[in-house]
Amino acid sequence: MLRVDALGKRFGGLAAVRDLSFEVAEGEIFAIIGPNGAGKTTTLNMISGLLEPTSGRIRLGARDITHLSSAERCHAGLGRAFQVVQPFPEMTVEENVMVGALYGTPGTREREARQRAEDALERCGLAPLRSVAAEELTLLQEKRLEIARALATGPVVLLLDEVMAGLRPAEAREAVSLVRDVRDRGVTVVFIEHVMPVVRDLADRVLVMDYGRPLITGSYREVTSDPQVIRAYLGAEDEGADQDPGAEA
Amino acid sequence: MRRALPDLAWTLLLAVLVALAPAAMKALFHQASVSYLSLASNAMSLAVLALSWDLLARTGQLSLAHAAFYGAGAYSAAILAKLTGVPLFLALPIGGLVAALLALGLGSVTLRLRGIYFAIATLAFSEVLKAVVQEIPTGVAGGAAGLNVPPLFRPHFVPGAMQRWEIAFLRNADYFYVYGGLLVLAILVSTIAQRSRLKAAFTAVRTNEAVAAVMGVRPARAKLLAFVLSSALVGTLGALEAERLGSVIPDGTFAISTTVFALVTPIFGGLYTTLGPILGAGVLSAVEETLRRTFAEGYLIGYGIVLVASILFMPRGLVGLANRLARRRGPPPPGEDEAVRTASDPGAAESGEAP
Numbered sequence: 001m002l003r004v005d006a007l008g009k010r011f012g013g014l015a016a017v018r019d020l021s022f023e024v025a026e027g028e029i030f031a032i033i034g035p036n037g038a039g040k041t042t043t044l045n046m047i048s049g050l051l052e053p054t055s056g057r058i059r060l061g062a063r064d065i066t067h068l069s070s071a072e073r074c075h076a077g078l079g080r081a082f083q084v085v086q087p088f089p090e091m092t093v094e095e096n097v098m099v100g101a102l103y104g105t106p107g108t109r110e111r112e113a114r115q116r117a118e119d120a121l122e123r124c125g126l127a128p129l130r131s132v133a134a135e136e137l138t139l140l141q142e143k144r145l146e147i148a149r150a151l152a153t154g155p156v157v158l159l160l161d162e163v164m165a166g167l168r169p170a171e172a173r174e175a176v177s178l179v180r181d182v183r184d185r186g187v188t189v190v191f192i193e194h195v196m197p198v199v200r201d202l203a204d205r206v207l208v209m210d211y212g213r214p215l216i217t218g219s220y221r222e223v224t225s226d227p228q229v230i231r232a233y234l235g236a237e238d239e240g241a242d243q244d245p246g247a248e249a
Numbered sequence: 250m251r252r253a254l255p256d257l258a259w260t261l262l263l264a265v266l267v268a269l270a271p272a273a274m275k276a277l278f279h280q281a282s283v284s285y286l287s288l289a290s291n292a293m294s295l296a297v298l299a300l301s302w303d304l305l306a307r308t309g310q311l312s313l314a315h316a317a318f319y320g321a322g323a324y325s326a327a328i329l330a331k332l333t334g335v336p337l338f339l340a341l342p343i344g345g346l347v348a349a350l351l352a353l354g355l356g357s358v359t360l361r362l363r364g365i366y367f368a369i370a371t372l373a374f375s376e377v378l379k380a381v382v383q384e385i386p387t388g389v390a391g392g393a394a395g396l397n398v399p400p401l402f403r404p405h406f407v408p409g410a411m412q413r414w415e416i417a418f419l420r421n422a423d424y425f426y427v428y429g430g431l432l433v434l435a436i437l438v439s440t441i442a443q444r445s446r447l448k449a450a451f452t453a454v455r456t457n458e459a460v461a462a463v464m465g466v467r468p469a470r471a472k473l474l475a476f477v478l479s480s481a482l483v484g485t486l487g488a489l490e491a492e493r494l495g496s497v498i499p500d501g502t503f504a505i506s507t508t509v510f511a512l513v514t515p516i517f518g519g520l521y522t523t524l525g526p527i528l529g530a531g532v533l534s535a536v537e538e539t540l541r542r543t544f545a546e547g548y549l550i551g552y553g554i555v556l557v558a559s560i561l562f563m564p565r566g567l568v569g570l571a572n573r574l575a576r577r578r579g580p581p582p583p584g585e586d587e588a589v590r591t592a593s594d595p596g597a598a599e600s601g602e603a604p
Contacts, residue, residue: 048463070462080463088456091449099449103465110446153465 001026001188002047002157007056009042009212016042017212020056024157029179029189031203033196033223035232039212040192041083044159047190048080049073060157075106079155081146083162083192087134094130096145097121097152104153117152124148124178140171147178151187158182160191164198176201196224208232256440256523260433267429271422280414286421290493292534293428294486298507299514299526300435301482304442306512307521308475309455311364314355314371315511317378318348318480320503322487324382327396327497328389337401341427341488348484349477351378356476360469372508379503395498398491401427424493431489432527435482439523442478451475452521483511517559519568528567 002024009017017039024030032040045051047058049070057066065073074080079100087096097120101113108116121127124144129137137145143163150158160179164172172195179202183189193199199206199220206223208215210232216223223229270289274282298315305312322344329335329343359370383393390396405411405419442448450471453461458468491497518529536555540548563570 050459050463069467070459071465071467074463074465082460086457086460088453088460090456091452095449095452099453099461099466100464102446102449103467105465113446149464 001028001061002190003059004043004047005057005059007043007046007058008054009039009046009051010054015212017046017053020209020212020214022207022214022217024188024190026188027183027186028204029183029191029202031199031206031220032190032192032209033194033199033206034209034215037211038209040209041161042212043209044080044161044190044192047073048078048159071103074104074153074155077154077156079104079150079153079158079187081143081150081158081160081163083165085139085142085146087137087142087145087149089133089135091134092131093126093134093137093141093145093148094121096134097126097148100149100152104155116154120148120152123151123181125174139166143167143175144178147175147182151182155187157188157190160189162192162194164193164195172198256444260436260440263436264429264433267426267433270429271418271425275418283414283417283421286418286425288534288538290421290425290428292530293425293432294490295510295514295534296527296530297428297432297435297482297486298511299518299530300432300439300523301479301486302511303515303520303522303526304439304482305475305479306515307442307448307451307455308472309363309458310356310359310472310476311368311512312371312476312479313368313508313512314375315483316503316505316507317371317375318352318483319487319490319507320378320382320497320499321348321351322484323398323491323497323502324390324396324487325484326488326491327391327398330399331396332389337399337492340492341431341485344488344491345481345485348487349481352476352480353473356473360472375503375505375508379499382503383499391497393499395496395502397496398494400495401489401492427489431482431485436523436527438478438482439526442475443523447471447474513556515566517556517566519566522568525566525568532567 004023005021007017007020008015020039020043022030032043034040042051046053049065049068049072053066057064059065060073060076060078063076065076065078068076088099091099094117097117098113101117101120102108102110118127121130124147126141126144126148129141134142134145143166147160147163150160163179164175167175176198179189179191189202191202193202203220205217206220207217208223208226208229215228215232216226218226271282271286274285278285298319302312302315325344325347326337326340329340330337335343355371355374359367362370382390385392387394400420402420402423405416442451450461450466453464453466454468454471461471462468487502491502514529514533515526516529517533518527519525537548537552540551540555544551559566565572
């Protein structure tokens with residue numbers, strides 16, 4: 001469904017992402033993990049068209065989207081929720097979601113868009129907050145809004161960037177069931193996550209990145225028992241050290 | 250579109266008022282109605298200028314090029330009248346078209362510029378366009394001395410039957426109708442942009458262009474559309490003003506003051522609304538005229554003080570102030586003093602929440 005071939009990104013002399021390839025199957029929930037600075041968000045930014053890759057190709061279904069604009073990728077079926085929540089603060093919750101509903105799929109009529117926005121609000125538990133200004137939401141509500149907006153665009157593949165960060169365990173469990181529900185409706189999910197129990201509960205497969213390179217791809221059990229991965233998390237002197245697998249409650 | 254109906258009804262009401270106003274003014278004020286009509290045309294001209302600037306600002310493009318598009322429309326009308334036999338009425342849409350095409354060109358190269366960089370680029374464009382117009386052969390555009398423009402309306406002349414002021418009245422009433430028509434058009438464009446899906450795109454692009462794009466909005470398209478619509482309105486206005494004022498001259502037609510009024514008025518009235526620029530134009534025109542009659546010399550200083558004070562004390566303009574007052578009142582007992590309520594309930598006023 002989503003295929004990344006030999007993707008690379010250089011910022012001057014720094015290779016943020018090097019020779020990254022992976023393929024996500026239709027209906028799969030695919031996790032990308034790794035210490036801070038491993039290039040995860042850079043990768044998502046290249047996939048959603050916010051950064052131009054230095055090398056490599058990106059395919060969505062049969063279509064090469066490497067050179068499409070962000071809006072065209074969205075129209076092709078790519079949805080994205082941001083790590084740093086970025087609602088449109090002046091709009092209400094419903095208006096925020098309507099942006100995605102109106103413009104996510106070209107040729108959408110206003111009535112259809114309302115329907116789709118309504119559906120996204122319901123699924124994310126935001127229906128009662130529809131008329132609240134987005135700037136007045138709590139963090140959990142903002143994260144839900146991020147997902148609702150992305151869902152309203154009618155994605156085939158949904159990219160989630162650390163949507164669980166900062167959530168309490170009960171909230172994270174709620175978010176996990178939301179993501180499962182999204183997948184059960186046929187959306188392929190690619191997510192970046194630091195909270196390991198979430199990765200364990202959600203991911204069909206996990207890609208571990210370190211220093212911009214892929215270390216290993218496999219099931220949660222496979223990757224967390226891999227010596228390379230353990231070294232990347234425990235051995236490195238960066239902030240990733242406190243994120244070691246299993247340490248998270 | 251159902252939500253747009255009340256707005257359309259208001260616009261229709263305004264159109265009817267415009268149609269009836271000259272006769273009513275004549276009946277009420279007799280000779281004084283001549284200058285009142287002219288003042289009303291000035292105010293409507295300011296409203297069109299402000300509405301068009303606001304339309305562009307809704308996409309986050311804070312332009313300093315409104316004088317350029319105004320001037321482009323004005324010069325188009327002047328040059329057309331000089332070189333061709335095009336009917337003067339036709340010069341209005343042509344002025345708008347020329348300005349729109351220029352906006353398409355400028356807008357395409359400034360797409361990636363934000364904030365102050367966009368503002369500087371558009372200001373530079375204004376100055377360059379003025380210089381270019383001065384360099385056009387004198388036989389075409391009149392150089393630094395400018396051109397005369399024939400009036401849109403010939404004088405009504407019925408010998409013996411009319412007094413002098415009545416002839417002036419008819420002339421001013423004719424212009425009043427055309428300005429009124431242009432204002433109704435500007436209001437319609439602004440309202441449609443506000444009530445249709447364009448609002449979602451414009452606001453999203455203004456607040457966060459990258460996120461808007463990821464959600465499927467094409468920022469370039471939204472920004473160019475706003476630029477072209479805004480400039481078409483201003484270009485038409487420029488052409489009309491040239492025909493009413495009777496001449497174009499680079500230093501006057503491309504004066505930076507046009508740009509300043511274009512942005513000050515919606516900020517004063519309330520940005521990103523249709524009502525704000527109209528209210529702003531009405532109030533500012535009245536304030537300016539009152540000050541001018543009271544202090545013939547240096548009235549602009551007083552005008553400046555009014556503007557600075559209003560921006561300091563009403564950050565969201567007249568519309569924002571009205572909203573705040575309406576919310577503060579809640580269900581008001583009739584006749585209760587606003588100031589007393591404010592003093593007794595400062596918390597509700599600060600947080601802006603309805604009780």
